[in-house]
Amino acid sequence: MKMSDVKQFSRLCMLLLMLLPVGLACAREGKFIPDGRLDEALWQQAGLFGQFFITQPLTLVEAKEKTTALFYTDEAGVYIGFINEQENLTRVGRLTLYDEDISDDFNEVIIDFNGKGIRAYGFKVSRENAAQDSIWSRETQESTDWNGEWFHASYSGEHSWQSEIFIPWTSLSMDVSPKDTREIKVYFSRWQQSLTRRLAFPAIDSSQTRFLDNFAAIEVSTEDYSSLDIFPYVSMNRDLLAHQSDAELGADFFWRPSPDKQLALSLNPDFGQVESDEIVVNFSAIETYLEEKRPFFLENHAMFDVRGPENLILVNTRRVGGQAFGQENGATDIDVAARYTQFGDMFEYGILAASEDDSRNIRGRDFLSARISYLHDNYNLGLLYNLTKTPQVARKAQVWGLDFAYEINNKLQLSGVYFHSDISANGLTEDVRDNGWSFTADYQAYDFWSQHLTLYRYGRDLDINDFGFVERVNIAQIAYDSVYEWPKGYRAWGISDFILEFAMDYSENEQDDDLPMSAESTFVINTHDNEEWEFELEYREEGIDDLITFGFNPARIPASHGVKLSYKSDQSQDLILDMSVATGKSGLKGRWTTYEFEPSYRLNEYVALELELTYSKRDSWLISLYEEDEEDEIEDEPEDEGGEEEDGANVLHDYRQEELSLAFNLSARFGEKHELRLKVEGVGIKAYGLDQFAAAPDGDLNPLGQAPDDFFESEFFAQIRYRYQISPLSEIYLVYGRGGESEFARPGPSFSHLIEDAVNHPGEENIFIKARFHF
Known part of the structure; x- marks a missing residue:
């Protein structure tokens, strides 16, 4: 790091020190601050729930070990307490950082404040006082993206x-x-x-089709309130390679004039550089989905969360501020974003809008999403409209969506979505329109046996990806899935319970090509020693792959199969082992094998280590190296005229391939306010050319008699993140990140050489510091 970098960093530290008193003042006064001891007078008035049942495994018998939940409300809020009888010898305390999945003993309460089974808030607190919150919707779907202001504490005694x-x-x-x-x-x-x-109480589990609907009903006093939450932030990013610094100021405003209404406004929203995306090496035509990380777009977003098969998401907020047309990097500045939501007894309304900045000779995009839902006792209907304008290419994308959910009885539920896209842009002689739909039936025959049937069709010209996400279109599919759990197990064999799952699907595209039918079976055994064994078998028949050439000629691929065996050791131990081996036949000529080894070790209650190591080898790896230009996104569908571009796309390359990926995580927590995380990821690929094939219009692969050139490449990323919590939802982050990639044409580099070269040739190296306050 050069002296100029040190000076820039020092200036920002001084600014943050000046703002720290402001942040400390953001801590709310007058709030009840839990200490975990349940000795306040209010608990004497609380309702008691002491009959808990075993729901995992799903025996539904009353638990012998005593658990008591207490519930109380007043004009300030909701109070929940738990008393857990448990001897010291059986307790587990594992390190969990802010808002991560808890791997420890924990209590959970999920509350549906409207009592309609549409949406609920979840809150978890571990024995070591780690916490996580979430939003539940569609009966069994949990999203941990939501972060709310709430307070928690835990306390351990000798026997509870x-x-x-x-x-x-x-x-x-x-x-x-x-x-x-x-x-x-x-x-x-x-x-x-x-x-x-x-x-749990009541005796239900989220694995069952009807979960939210079967919560226990409680009558509480109605409270009217209003609130204004302001989240200003200041951040600075120092690019150590370009020797440039960018400072940002922005703020999020959340105003609730009443409990049923919220107006949110964000000026210069933070893009969320604190959390890094996972490294993904993708040679396919299917786009990699990236999760949202920005606080503004996570808050109260459940109303717009309409989903379907093929990872369908009608409103994918990662598009806002993402890579724009003609832009090489992956982010665009956002001027302003706003959202209004209103909840009613029968109707819910929502509007989401955002506008990107015009900069670097690129005109920013404008986004709009509007949603209304009608709620009834046993069904609901929703209507969604998306509009995205891309002035750079005069592109206008509109999507209309209609979704429903209908509960016929306690065992059978129906749901579905119909949506239509309409695209106009420069280069299109007329608007491109198409539609898609999906229909799902969920049948819970018994508590331990559930079945799911899904039918869907997405048209060839369907395009929702300006503001949404879908893995692929031009497909019609029928899929069936069945899950059977036997909770009693076989004590003589040391088995506590087992789960059997079977799934199959059949699909075709609009050219009447039969896509490969697939079937998969999974058998999971849990032992009395708290170990888990999983056996998985899958088969995919011979069929057409219509995506491998990025939409040009299809390719007929032979049948493939695979078998996988996985093992997880007792999760309560300091050293946890998670490993698997899989093998099978794929590609054109041979077998594949994959080994996964993921140990984790808890040094103490403050420090934990994790390692992920995966090695795979394939005798036949068939890919296209065609790179689609940005302009292709707005052109008409490619015609089969045998042009140079199409010929290049129709050439498939077959390789003998090896891949090694590794990840290392160190997590540390000091007290309740200090967290440190080291995250290192690397992946290396070796590809040795075998043959080349030309995909014919009928799907046949014609050998070209020439091996493609070998290639070797790697990617690396490391991040060190320190987080200091000033108060709930107020925090300071200091982040250092370095990433690079490397390519070789010559043979012989080892994986260590590949990844080392990516480390030594960084494409990015940054110091990022951010302070976000809440008042």
Whole structure:
């Protein structure tokens, strides 16, 4: 690091020190601050729930070990307490950083404040006082992207541990009740890591088709409130390679004039450089989906979350501020974003809008999404409209969507979505229109047996990716999935329970090509020693791959199959082993084998280490090296005229391939406010040319008699992140990141040489610092 970099960094540190008193002042006064001991007077008035049942495994018998949940509300908010009887010898305490999945004993409460089974808020607190919050929707779908203001603490005694939660009303959105009371629905659970067991009240589990609907009903007093939350932030990014610094100022505003309404405004939204995306090496025509990380777009987004098969997402907010047309890097500045939501007894409304900055000779895009839902006792209907304008190419993309969910009875639920796209742009002689639909039936024959049938069709010219996401279009498919759990197991064999899952699908495209039918079976065994064994078998028949040439001629691929055996050791131990081996036949000529080894080790309650190591080898790896230009996105569908571009796309290259990927994570927590994470990832690929083939219009592969050139490439990324929590939702981040990639044409480099070369030739190296305050 040069002296100029040190000076820039020092200046930003001085700015943050000046702002620190402001951040400290952001801590709310007058809030109930839990200490985990449940000795306050309010708990004497709380409702008690003490009959917990074992729901994982799904025996549904009453638990012998005592768990008591307490629930109380007043004008300030909601109070939840847990008392967990448990001896010291069976407790597990594992390190969990902010908002990560908890791998420890924990308590959970999920609350449906409208009592309709449409949406619920989830809150988890571990024995070591780690926490995670989430939004539940569509009965069984949990999203941990939501972050709300709530307070928690845990306390451990000699024969029990306790947790205490306080949720201010001002953190929640719900409809307005016309009465002085409202009926809400709650679910309490307790996870015992050492036993891999869940205890819950009521006796239901999220693996069942109807989960949110079966919560226990509680009558509470209705409270009217308003709130204003302001989240200003200041950040600076120092590019150590370009010797340039960029400073950003922005703010998010969340105003609730009443519990059922919220207006959110973001000026210069933070793109979320604190969290890095995983390294993905993608040679296919299917786009890699990236999760949203920016706080503004995560808050209260569940209303717009309409999904379907093929990873269909009608509103994918990662498009906003993402890579623009004609832009090489992956981010665009956003001027402003706004969202309005309103919850009612029968209707919900929402509007989301965002506008990108005009810069670097590129005109920013404009996004709009509007949604309305009608809610009934046993069904709901939703209507969605998306509009995206890309002035750079005079492109206008519109999408209309209609979705429904209908609960016929306690065992059978139906759901589906119909949507239509309309695209106009420079280079198109007329608008491109098409539609898609999906239909799903979920049948819970018994508590331990569920079945799912899905039918869908996405038209060839369907295009929702200006503001949405779908893995592929031009497909019609029928898919069936069945999950059977036997919770009693076989004690004589040391088996506590097992799960059997079977899935199959059949699909074709609009050219009447039969795409490969596939079937998959998975058998999971959990032992009394808390070990897990999984056996997986899959088969894919011979058929047409219509994506391998990026939309040009299809290719007929032979049948493939695979078998996989996985093992997970007792998750309550300091050293945890997670490993698997898989092998099978794929490609044109041979076998493939994959080894995965993922140990993790808990040094103490403050430091934990994780390693992920994967090695795979394929005798036949068939790919296209055709690179689609940006302009292709707005051109008409390529015609089969045998042009130079099409000929290049129709040439497939067959390689003998090896791939090694590794990841190392070090997590450390010091007290309740300091966190440190080291994340290192690397991947290396070796490809040795075997043959080349020309894909004919009928799908036949004609050998060209010439081996493609070998290639060797690697990617590397490392990040060190320090987080200091000033108060709930107020924090300071200091992040150093370095990433690079490398390519070789000559044979012989080892994996260590490949990854080392990517380390020594960085494509990015940054120091990023951000302070975000809440008041």
